[in-house]
Amino acid sequence: MKVNPNFLKKVKKYGAFDISKCFNCGNCTAVCPLSAEDASFPRKMIRYAQVGAQKEIESSLDPWLCYYCGECSDTCPRQAYPGEFMMTLRRYLIAKYDITGISGFFYRFPWIQNILVAGIFAFSLGAFAVYKGDFQELAAKIELAFPVYVTLAIAAYVFTFYRKTILDKAKKILISFDFSNIKETLIHGLTQKNFSGCSDTDRTRWIAHLLVMSGYTLTLVISNLHLLEPLKKHYGISDFATFLVFYAAFAILAGGFIMMYRRAKKKAQSSSFSHSTDWLFVVMLFLIGFTTAVVHISNMILGPQDPRVEMLYKINIAVEVAWIIIIVPFTKWIHIFFRPMAVYLRNLKKEEAQGKLFSMPIPGLK
Amino acid sequence: MSENKEFVCDSLIIGSGIAGMQAALDIGDAGYNVIMVEKSPSIGGKMISLSKVFPTLDCASCITTPKMAASSHHPRVKAFTYSEVEKIEKTNEGFEAEIIKKPRFVIESECISCKKCEESCPVHLEDEFEFGLGVKKAISIPFTNAIPQLPVLDESKCIRCAACARVCPKDCIDYLQKPEKIKIKAKTIILATGYEITPMTAKKEYGGGRLINVISSLQAERLLAPHGPYGKVLRPSDGKIPDSIAYVQCAGSRDESIGIPYCSRVCCMYAVKQAMLLSGSLPLSEITIYYMDIRAFGKGYEQFYNQARAMGINFVKAKVAKITEDQEHNVILRIDKQEEGSVPMEVKHDMVVLSQGLLPSNKNFFGLNIEKNEYDFVASSKPDFSPALTSTEGVFTAGTACGPKDIPDTIMEAGSAAMEAVNYLKSVKI
Numbered sequence: 025m026k027v028n029p030n031f032l033k034k035v036k037k038y039g040a041f042d043i044s045k046c047f048n049c050g051n052c053t054a055v056c057p058l059s060a061e062d063a064s065f066p067r068k069m070i071r072y073a074q075v076g077a078q079k080e081i082e083s084s085l086d087p088w089l090c091y092y093c094g095e096c097s098d099t100c101p102r103q104a105y106p107g108e109f110m111m112t113l114r115r116y117l118i119a120k121y122d123i124t125g126i127s128g129f130f131y132r133f134p135w136i137q138n139i140l141v142a143g144i145f146a147f148s149l150g151a152f153a154v155y156k157g158d159f160q161e162l163a164a165k166i167e168l169a170f171p172v173y174v175t176l177a178i179a180a181y182v183f184t185f186y187r188k189t190i191l192d193k194a195k196k197i198l199i200s201f202d203f204s205n206i207k208e209t210l211i212h213g214l215t216q217k218n219f220s221g222c223s224d225t226d227r228t229r230w231i232a233h234l235l236v237m238s239g240y241t242l243t244l245v246i247s248n249l250h251l252l253e254p255l256k257k258h259y260g261i262s263d264f265a266t267f268l269v270f271y272a273a274f275a276i277l278a279g280g281f282i283m284m285y286r287r288a289k290k291k292a293q294s295s296s297f298s299h300s301t302d303w304l305f306v307v308m309l310f311l312i313g314f315t316t317a318v319v320h321i322s323n324m325i326l327g328p329q330d331p332r333v334e335m336l337y338k339i340n341i342a343v344e345v346a347w348i349i350i351i352v353p354f355t356k357w358i359h360i361f362f363r364p365m366a367v368y369l370r371n372l373k374k375e376e377a378q379g380k381l382f383s384m385p386i387p388g389l390k
Numbered sequence: 391m392s393e394n395k396e397f398v399c400d401s402l403i404i405g406s407g408i409a410g411m412q413a414a415l416d417i418g419d420a421g422y423n424v425i426m427v428e429k430s431p432s433i434g435g436k437m438i439s440l441s442k443v444f445p446t447l448d449c450a451s452c453i454t455t456p457k458m459a460a461s462s463h464h465p466r467v468k469a470f471t472y473s474e475v476e477k478i479e480k481t482n483e484g485f486e487a488e489i490i491k492k493p494r495f496v497i498e499s500e501c502i503s504c505k506k507c508e509e510s511c512p513v514h515l516e517d518e519f520e521f522g523l524g525v526k527k528a529i530s531i532p533f534t535n536a537i538p539q540l541p542v543l544d545e546s547k548c549i550r551c552a553a554c555a556r557v558c559p560k561d562c563i564d565y566l567q568k569p570e571k572i573k574i575k576a577k578t579i580i581l582a583t584g585y586e587i588t589p590m591t592a593k594k595e596y597g598g599g600r601l602i603n604v605i606s607s608l609q610a611e612r613l614l615a616p617h618g619p620y621g622k623v624l625r626p627s628d629g630k631i632p633d634s635i636a637y638v639q640c641a642g643s644r645d646e647s648i649g650i651p652y653c654s655r656v657c658c659m660y661a662v663k664q665a666m667l668l669s670g671s672l673p674l675s676e677i678t679i680y681y682m683d684i685r686a687f688g689k690g691y692e693q694f695y696n697q698a699r700a701m702g703i704n705f706v707k708a709k710v711a712k713i714t715e716d717q718e719h720n721v722i723l724r725i726d727k728q729e730e731g732s733v734p735m736e737v738k739h740d741m742v743v744l745s746q747g748l749l750p751s752n753k754n755f756f757g758l759n760i761e762k763n764e765y766d767f768v769a770s771s772k773p774d775f776s777p778a779l780t781s782t783e784g785v786f787t788a789g790t791a792c793g794p795k796d797i798p799d800t801i802m803e804a805g806s807a808a809m810e811a812v813n814y815l816k817s818v819k820i
Contacts, residue, residue, distance in 0.1 A: 049640075049682045050726035054711030054734050055595065059726075061733045067726060099595055099711065101645040101682075 031076040037132050038119065039112030040297055043070050045104040052096035052106040058221045062374060063089045066096055066106040069113060082120055083189050085373075087113040088359070088366030093222030094293020108297045115299065118358060121184040127354040134300040137354075141304065141346045148342040159334060160255040163341050170348050171248045177353035182361055189369055197384040198372060205371040213364030226292060232282035236309060237360070239275025242268060243312060247344060254323040254337050261324065269320045276313025280306055301355055308347050315340035395572050399425040399468070401811050402487055402576035404475055404756070407435020408454065408797060409789025409804040410582035411461045416808030418466040422815055425574055426461070426469040427489055432536035433469055434458050435584055439519060439533075441614035443797055444663040445694035449616070451535060458537045470572065471538060477757040484577035484784065484818075487756070493567035495529075495543035500562035503539035505531060507554035507563060515547055517619070521609045523626065524619030529554050529563075534617060577818060578784045578811045581760070581768055582804065583752035585790040588642025588650065596641060596713045596744060602627045603719050603741045607660060610743045614667045623671050625741040627719040632675060632740035635668060636723060637661040638710045639681040643747025643794075652765060654747035654794040658685045661745045662695055665703045678704040678739070680725060688796060713742065748794035758782060768792040778807035784818075786810050 028034075032043070053059050053067040065086040072080045081087075090110040097107040119128030130137040155162060190198055200206075211217055216237065219230035246252055251265055259266050283306050286295040319340045322333050351357055375381045400422035403410045411433065414424045426433065438458070440450035461467050476488040496507075513528035529543040543554075543563075555563040590599035590606055597604050603625050605613075612618045625632045639661060643654040658681065665677045684705065686695040699705060708725040715721050721742040726734045753766045761769040761781035768787040771779045778786045788807035789800040 047682065048728060049709035050728050050732075051709040051711045053726035054709070054724045056734065059734045064726065064733045067728075099647050101640065101647060101709065103646040 025077055026079060027076040028078040029076050031078045031081075032073055035073060035112060035116050038115040039108060039299060041105045041108045041112055043073060043104050043106070043109050045102045046070050046074070046100075046106070047102060049101060051099055051101060055095050055099050056090075057093065057095065058089060058091060058218060063370060065090060066110050070104075070106060070109060073109070073113075081113065082117065083193055085189055085366040085370050086110075087117055088362050089218070089370065091216075091218045091222050092294040093226060095222075097293040105293075105297070107293050111294075111297070114359065115301075115356065118356060118362075121181055121188065121358075122354065123180050123184060124354075130350075130354050131299070131301060134304070137301065137350060138304060141308070141350050144349055145342050145346040148345045149338060152338040152342060159338065160253055163255075163337070164250050164253075166341060166345065167247050167250045170344075173348060174352055178358070178361060181353075181358045182365065185362060185365060186369075190372070191386075194376070194383075196386055198376060199382045199384075200368070200372040200375050201382060202371070202375060202380075205368060205375070208371065209364045209368040212367045213360075216363070218363075218367075228282060229286070229292065229294065232279040232286075235275040235279030236283065237279075239272040239279065239313060240309060242272040243276065243316060246272065246316075252320070253328075254319050255328050255334055257323075258327050259320065259324050266320065266324070269316060273313045273317030273320075276309060277317070280310035280313060284310065305351065305355055305357070308343070308351055311343050312347060315343050395570065396575070397425060397468075397572065398575045399423040400576065400815050401425075401578045401580060402427065402478075402485065402574055403580045403582055404752075405435065405582035405584050405789075405791065406433035406461070406469060406471070407582060407584045407789065408437045408457065409584070409791070409800045409807075410435065410580070411457045412801050412804035413580050413582060413786075413788055413808040413811070414461050414467045415457065415464060416805055417811055418461075418464045420808070420812045422466065422812065424464075424467045425576065426467065427473050427475055427487075427574075428469060428471045429474050431472045431494070431532045431540070431542045432538070433462065433471060434535075434537065436608070437797065438535070439521075439608065439611060439615070441611045441616070441618070441667060442663065444659045445688070445690040447663070447666070451615075451617075455535050458535070462537045472542065473572070475756045478579060478755075479757065480759075480782070480784075484575065485579055487574045487576065487579075489572045489574060491570040491572055493545075493569055494540055495545065495563060495565055495567050496541055497560075497562035497564050498538070498540055500560045501540055502560055503531065503541075504559060505541075506557045506559065507541055510553040510557045512551065512553060513547055513549055515544060520612045520619040521606060523605075523609055523612055578786065578814055579758070580807050580811060581752075581755065581780070581785065581787040581791050582789050582807075583750070583791040585748040585794065586751045587746040588648075588749055590744065590746075592642050592648050592650075592746075593645070595711060596638070597715070601713060601715050601719075601721060601742075603632075603715065603721050604713060605741065605743055607657070607664070607743055607745050610664050611660075614664060614671065623668065630740065631672060634676040634678070634739045634741075635665075635672075636721070636737075636739040636742045637665060637677075637679040637681075637745055638713070638723070638742060639679060639745045640709065641744035641746055644682065650747055650749070650765070652747075652794070653685060655685070655687075656794060656796045657745040657747060659688070659691055659694070659796065661743070662686070662698045662703075664743065666698050666701060669701055669703060676704065678706055678737075680706050680708050680710050680723065682707070682709050688798070748790055750791065752791065758785060760785060763793070767794075776806075776810060778803060778810045784814060786814075 050067050059065055063086050092107050094107045097105045115131050287298045290296040319336045326333050401417050401424045403414050403426045406426040406428040414426050417424050438454045443450050473489045473491040478485055478487045508527050508530045511527035511529045514525050516522045517524040517526040519533045528547045529541050531541050613623045643650050668677050686692045708727050710723045712724040721739050723737050750766045763769040768791050770777045771781050780787050786807040788804040
């Protein structure tokens with residue numbers, strides 16, 4: 025095992041915690057409702073970090089299987105905040121798996137990220153304002169560009185994740201076609217079922233997260249498929265699109281509000297140590313839901329020809345542009361994919377041990 | 391409340407546990423008059439309820455009872471039992487203490503300790519001397535070797551049937567007794583107020599005191615004591631002889647999540663001692679100690695620990711995170727063994743003992759201006775050279791009142807406090 029003595033110093037840049045207090049009693053792992061036979065955390069992760077076993081951590085799925093109920097931090101006899109350490113590791117890993125290195129830069133200098141988001145928003149809004157052509161057409165083109173950009177970003181992340189956790193160790197491509205595994209992965213991705221494994225007293229967190237996730241995914245579908253044309257069509261209350269927008273907006277606003285409230289109140293462990301990028305994330309999410317809803321409602325009231333609707337629509341698209349360019353590829357957004365992937369790869373490792381796996385050796389890799 | 395009585399002494403000792411008694415004997419032997427004030431009905435403190443002491447495995451009552459007898463018969467030592475200190479004031483001549491002597495409802499000078507009242511009483515209560523394991527009567531002598539051998543009537547539980555009054559041969563049951571106010575003038579004070587163990591409710595992950603087969607370490611002491619509640623080791627839920635017993639170390643100290651970050655110093659050793667005694671009384675039982683580290687720091691302690699290992703007691707390095715029970719009240723512990731490839735696991739035991747920590751028993755020091763440390767123990771003003779000194783001149787401290795410690799250290803500190811008090815008395819000779 026190769027150790028990096030400066031590893032802990034590096035990780036510390038991604039969050040506030042002090043695991044040097046930890047004396048490895050194992051309380052956190054034993055109290056964790058999600059820690060199981062094939063995923064024993066957080067003690068091992070903390071130990072690896074203390075000794076500087078960087079590679080062990082970077083190839084581990086465990087950080088993504090933790091849903092941060094905070095029970096470990098609540099009961100830690102040393103108040104070393106193991107839950108926050110797992111959160112910090114997730115930030116570190118996102119930075120590490122980002123081939124551009126920009127995520128890590130943003131995590132370390134969050135104010136630059138804030139300035140960039142504000143700058144891109146202002147720039148696009150200015151550009152839209154001076155644009156003389158048909159804005160609905162332009163919006164359609166912008167929204168068409170989103171999926172391409174997003175897919176590229178996701179693909180890079182997903183590949184690095186797979187390479188670090190599977191390829192580098194197994195030295196061959198491993199794929200599971202097991203139906204139950206694929207089913208479980210989808211269920212986890214859609215419902216975040218693991219939240220329910222967390223302490224049963226904290227349902228609100230799961231519900232808030234589920235609301236935001238579903239609302240956001242819906243918004244993504246709406247914009248990427250360009251379902252809305254608020255400058256061309258006049259929507260009524262009974263339109264299907266109205267229903268979609270209202271659900272998405274309600275889900276994002278309600279969930280986002282709960283999340284922001286909890287982060288501000290710091291009642292639960294999981295919301296007591298907000299990184300400033302977390303704030304940017306929820307605030308931007310909130311804005312997307314809000315502006316989409318405002319555009320739609322003003323379209324319903326004022327009609328598509330009203331210049332005020334166009335104004336609002338431009339703001340809405342500008343928020344989306346800033347979100348897609350900065351937030352999606354360079355923040356914790358990618359956890360949407362990493363979480364279910366971790367479930368899939370964890371099952372895959374189990375199946376590998378049982379020897380019922382599709383595997384393809386890569387020539388040259390040894 | 392009856393009229394004030396006044397007493398004068400050289401040294402007033404609060405608490406009559408092993409620290410208080412030792413200090414009283416030492417000061418008395420040096421020729422000064424001592425008054426001990428004890429809140430419970432008998433002198434002897436916590437030590438008289440212990441089974442044996444580590445690391446010699448001497449019988450605890452065999453060491454404590456001679457001290458109790460000696461201090462109660464000492465010509466210069468007087469004890470007020472069942473009495474609470476209300477307040478202590480510093481005056482020009484020394485200190486003036488006000489104590490309340492609670493009514494036993496028995497005329498103390500008349501009682502001949504025949505126990506007839508206890509035998510006739512129809513009311514059964516939880517016995518606090520057995521920490522809730524045994525049963526006592528509403529009027530009873532606190533325990534067999536209590537000093538003084540006087541019964542106490544529990545006013546709140548007594549049904550006023552007068553059965554005791556009818557059988558008393560000396561006619562000394564007095565239902566109308568009132569608390570007595572007593573004034574004591576003293577030149578020095580020794581704080582030997584002792585400790586309480588961390589409450590069973592302190593950690594909700596450990597059942598919060600609701601699990602019947604999870605017992606406190608003092609209850610375990612009583613189970614193991616030769617004159618204990620059942621006469622043998624049985625588990626509370628069904629009276630079964632436990633086949634597997636576990637000790638949960640640091641269940642109430644070294645835990646910042648419950649606000650007690652310090653080490654209580656004795657829990658490792660008393661757990662090892664109890665485990666040894668258990669394997670003597672239940673040779674077929676499995677005994678496991680779950681620990682974070684074993685702190686065997688004193689003279690002969692490491693050998694004692696090694697001896698326990700050699701006797702086949704299992705030591706598992708794992709902090710117990712959660713305690714639950716199954717339908718038969720078997721206790722389930724959730725742990726993470728710290729070994730290569732370890733996974734979180736659940737283990738089942740018939741009975742579990744929590745190795746609780748030590749908390750200060752008294753935190754306000756009766757209005758005396760005494761500096762405390764951050765955990766409310768009495769702070770020594772010169773911890774490195776004269777540990778018995780406090781921030782107030784003339785007030786000394788000994789034993790667990792000024793921090794968790796074991797019996798040998800307590801006795802040494804009591805001797806030191808007595809020496810300091812005697813020197814002080816000599817220097818302020820009036």
